[in-house]
Amino acid sequence: MEAPYRDIWFVDFEFYQAGGDPPSPLCLVARELHSNRLIRVFGEDLLKMESAPFPTDADTLFVAYYASAEIGCFLALKWPIPVRILDLYVEFRNHTNGMPLPHGSGLLGAMAYFGLNCIEAVEKTAMRDLALRGGPYTHAEAAALLDYCQSDVDALVDLLGRMWAHIDLPRALLRGRYMAAAARIERAGTPIDVPTFARLVRNWDAVKGKLLGRADRHGLWEKGSFRAARFAAFLEEHNIAWPVEEGRLKLDDTTFRMMAKARPEIASIQELRHTLSQLRLNDLAVGADGFNRCLLSVFRAKTSRNQPSNSKFIFGPSVWLRGLIKPPEGFAAAYVDYSQQEFGIAAAISGDVVMMDAYASGDPYMAFAIQAGAVPIDATKQSHPVDRSRFKVCVLAVQYGQGEDSLATKLGESKSTARHLLQLHRQTYRRYWEWNDDLVNSALLGFPLRTVFGWTLHPAGKLNARSLANFPSQAHGAEILRLAASMVTEGGITVCAPVHDALLVMAESDRIDEVVAATQALMAEASTIVLNGFELRSDAQIFRHPERYADERGVEMWGTVMDILDELEAGHVGPTCIAGVQAPVSALNTRAISS
DNA sequence: TCTATATCACCC
DNA sequence: AAACGGGTGATATAGA
Numbered sequence: 042m043e044a045p046y047r048d049i050w051f052v053d054f055e056f057y058q059a060g061g062d063p064p065s066p067l068c069l070v071a072r073e074l075h076s077n078r079l080i081r082v083f084g085e086d087l088l089k090m091e092s093a094p095f096p097t098d099a100d101t102l103f104v105a106y107y108a109s110a111e112i113g114c115f116l117a118l119k120w121p122i123p124v125r126i127l128d129l130y131v132e133f134r135n136h137t138n139g140m141p142l143p144h145g146s147g148l149l150g151a152m153a154y155f156g157l158n159c160i161e162a163v164e165k166t167a168m169r170d171l172a173l174r175g176g177p178y179t180h181a182e183a184a185a186l187l188d189y190c191q192s193d194v195d196a197l198v199d200l201l202g203r204m205w206a207h208i209d210l211p212r213a214l215l216r217g218r219y220m221a222a223a224a225r226i227e228r229a230g231t232p233i234d235v236p237t238f239a240r241l242v243r244n245w246d247a248v249k250g251k252l253l254g255r256a257d258r259h260g261l262w263e264k265g266s267f268r269a270a271r272f273a274a275f276l277e278e279h280n281i282a283w284p285v286e287e288g289r290l291k292l293d294d295t296t297f298r299m300m301a302k303a304r305p306e307i308a309s310i311q312e313l314r315h316t317l318s319q320l321r322l323n324d325l326a327v328g329a330d331g332f333n334r335c336l337l338s339v340f341r342a343k344t345s346r347n348q349p350s351n352s353k354f355i356f357g358p359s360v361w362l363r364g365l366i367k368p369p370e371g372f373a374a375a376y377v378d379y380s381q382q383e384f385g386i387a388a389a390i391s392g393d394v395v396m397m398d399a400y401a402s403g404d405p406y407m408a409f410a411i412q413a414g415a416v417p418i419d420a421t422k423q424s425h426p427v428d429r430s431r432f433k434v435c436v437l438a439v440q441y442g443q444g445e446d447s448l449a450t451k452l453g454e455s456k457s458t459a460r461h462l463l464q465l466h467r468q469t470y471r472r473y474w475e476w477n478d479d480l481v482n483s484a485l486l487g488f489p490l491r492t493v494f495g496w497t498l499h500p501a502g503k504l505n506a507r508s509l510a511n512f513p514s515q516a517h518g519a520e521i522l523r524l525a526a527s528m529v530t531e532g533g534i535t536v537c538a539p540v541h542d543a544l545l546v547m548a549e550s551d552r553i554d555e556v557v558a559a560t561q562a563l564m565a566e567a568s569t570i571v572l573n574g575f576e577l578r579s580d581a582q583i584f585r586h587p588e589r590y591a592d593e594r595g596v597e598m599w600g601t602v603m604d605i606l607d608e609l610e611a612g613h614v615g616p617t618c619i620a621g622v623q624a625p626v627s628a629l630n631t632r633a634i635s636s
Numbered sequence: 637t638c639t640a641t642a643t644c645a646c647c648c
Numbered sequence: 649a650a651a652c653g654g655g656t657g658a659t660a661t662a663g664a
Contacts, residue, residue: 266659289661293644342654351647351656358657359646382648383653441652451652511653518648519654541648541654 046102046125049074050095051197053105054114055172055190060353061328061335063228066114067172068183070190071095072198081187084176090118097123106130106148106197108217109339112224122224126217127208129200134340135216136207139489139499152196155203159196164189212495216340219523222530223339223347230332231355231537231545232374234367234589238327241365241602244609251605257313259306267292267314279306326353331369337539344515345496345523347539356540361595361602366545373553373585377560378543379521379568380578381405383440383514386521389575390493390513393472397575406433413465435462440514442507477510484509492516493571517571518542525567529560550585557581 052071056064068083073095080094093115097103103123105111107130115122133151144150152159168189171182178186241248253262261271269290276283276290281304284291297311326335333355341348351357355366368374379385384405388396399408407425410416410432416425431452438448449459467474484490490498490512496519498512522539529544530536534556537545544564548556561579568577584590591599 269660289643291643292660344654346648346654348655352658354656357647378648438652441654443652445651447652505650505653507651508653515648515654543648 047100048096049102049104049201050097051104051194051201052095052111053190053193053197054111055168055186056110056114056117057172057175059328060324061230061326061333062330063117063328063334064110064113066117067176067178068187068190069094069114070187070194072191072194074198074201079191081191083183083187084178087118090120092120093123097121099124101125102127103217104129104197104201106151106193106200108220109223109227109337112221113227116224116228122221125214126220127201127210127213128217128220129197129204131216131220131340132204132208132213133200134345135495135497136204137499138343138345138497140501148193148196148200151200155200157196157199157203159199160189160192209495215494216523218527220339222523222527222536223337225530226526226536226539227334227337229535229537229547230328230334231366232368232372232547233325233327233331233333233355233365235327235331237367238325238365240606240610244606247609248602248605251609252313252601259310261310272310281307324350324352325355325358325365332537342519343498344512345492345519346515346541347519354538356538356545359595359598360592361598363590363592363595364599366590367588368547368550368584368586370586371549372547373550373583374537374545374547374590375553375557375560375581375583376540376543376545376590377557377564377579377581378540379518379564380580382518382521382542382577384436385568385575385577386514386517386572387440387473387477388470389572390517391470391473391476393470393476396470396473403578404429406430406436409436409466409469413469415465431462435466439463439466440511442510477513480513481506481509484512490516492520493573494520496520521568521571521577524570525564528563528567532559532563534560553583553585557583 050071050073052069054064054069055067057067058064066087069080069087070082071080071094072078082090082094095101097120101123102125104127106128108126108128112122112126129151130146130148133154134146137146137154142150142154144153149159149162149165168186171178171186259271259275261267261275263271269292272292273290281300283300284296294311294314297307297314301308301311325333327333333353335349335353337347337349339347349357355363366374381400384396385400387393388400395412399405399412402408404422407416407420407422407429410425410428411418411420413432415432416428420428422429431454434452435448438451443451445456445459445463448463449456452459452462480490484498484500485504485506487500489500490509492513496516498509498516500509518541522542522544526536526539526544529546535547537547539545544560546556546560561581564579565576569575582590
C-alpha cells in the first residue's frame, strides 16, 4: 500500500475503567507496518513512560479501532496525542453504514465482514472480563492480556489491508481528528451536584410514593407502576368508552389528552402519568470526582451523530434532571447551541437563496411567513406571534417529513390549513424542494447519500423516503458539531459534552465570558467550513457556581421534586426509606468496562 | 420465572 | 402499508 507516511503504527490498549471515571491503562501493544517492529508494554512500565514508545508526529499514521479509547489512555498517561489518527471503526461504519451487519460493527464484526480470521468472541469476552476485573495480575494473566492485545493489533493490520482501497484518507483523518476531541470530552465530563444527586437517588422511590400519595386518587398505581388492569376496571366503573387497539387500551399521551377534553377526571390521571414518566435516574455515570463521564458512542447513528447511553449520560434523561449540572466552586459552564441549525443547513446545502435569506434574517420562522406572503413585510415575533408559531411548526414538520394529517393534529387546525402551509413551504423554497426530491429519488434508486466530508449512507433494505430526506441536514449537523468540537478542544477549551447541536463548555468563572466568545467564534467558523461559507449563529446560556443549569422546560419539575425532597428530609432524622421499596443505589456504585 | 417484543416517553 | 427524522431505555405483556 502507498501512503505518504514514514511509519504506520497499529495500536491497542487494554485498560480498566470504573463507571464515571477516566480509564486506567493496563497494557499497550503497537506494531509498525513496514518494519514489522513490535512493542509490548505492561503495567508499571507503561506508567513510567513520558510519551508513546513510537513516533506520533505528522509523518506517522496512527491506526486504531475506536481510537477515542486509545487516546483516552494517552490522556491518562499524559502523553502527547498522535497528530494523524486513522480509526478503522469509524471507516468501517462509514463503509457499511445503512447495511445490515450480522456480526455488528466491532472489530470482530469488521473482520467477519471482510472474511478475515481473528480470535473468537468468547475469548474476547474472557479477556475483557480479565481487564475489567482490574489488577493485580499474575505473570500468566499479564501475558494473556498482552497476547490478546497483540491479537487485536495483528487483526488491525489485516483489516487495513482490506480497507485501504476504500478509505478516503484526508477525510478519514478529519474523522480521526474528532476521535481525539471525543477522548478529551470523555475525559473532561460534566460537573454534577453530587450531594443533590445522592439525595435524589436515596429518596427516589419515596419521591415517587409522595407524588402518588398526593395524586393517585383512584388507586391506579401499584408498587409505583401504572396498572392497565386497574385502569380498565376504573373505566368500566365510570362507564367510559376508551380507544382500543388490538384488544388493548391505548395508553399514550395523545390518547389521554384527547380523552381528558371530554372527561375532566382523566386529566389528573394524565398529568400524574406524565410527571411520573419523567422520574428516571438509574445509572447516571458519576465518577469519584463528581463528573459525569460516559462513552459518547461516536458515529453510532446512521447520520454519524454520537449516541451515548441515555441512562449514563446526563443529557439523556428528561431535561429537568439537568438541574444536577453544577460547576464546581470557582468555575462556570455554558451551554452553547446553534440556532435553528437544521433550517440553516438545509438552506445552505440546497443552495436555496430564499431560504438562506430567511436564516440570515435572524428569525427564519417569521421570515418564512413574510416570504410566503402570509403577513406584512414588517411583521415581527411581537406583532404576529400566532402566525409565527404556525410557520414555525410547519418548518419543523418539513424537517422530519411530516404529512398534512399529522401537521393538522399538531397545529390543532384543519387538514386544509396544514396542506396550505406545506404548499407555501414548497412554493417559497422551490430550490430546496427540487434538490431534496432529486436526492431522495436517487437514494431510492440505490445511490448512496454523502455529506461534503464523505459520511455516507448506503441505501439498503426497506427505505423510508422521510428518513432519506432528513439525512443531509442531520448528517451535516453532525459534521459541523464534530468539527466545532475538534477546533474548540484543540483551542484548549474544556468541552464537557456534545449534544447534537450544542456544546457544554466549562472554565474558571472569571474566564467564562471570553471562553464562550471563543467557542461561539469557532462554532461559527466550523459551520462556514462545512457549509461553504454559510455561517450559523449560536446562543449561549452561562451559569456560574453556585448556579445550576436550568432548562426552562424543566424548572417546574425540578422545583416540585426539590420541595418533596425537603419535605421528606424534614420528617426524618435517619435515612429515608419506605418499607419494601428498594432504592436504586446502583446509581452510586461503580462498574467497570474495558476496551 | 425469564426473555423477547411491543409500546411509550424522553432527547436533539 | 404507512404517512414524524435520528436515537436509548423503561415497562408491560406474551410466550416458552
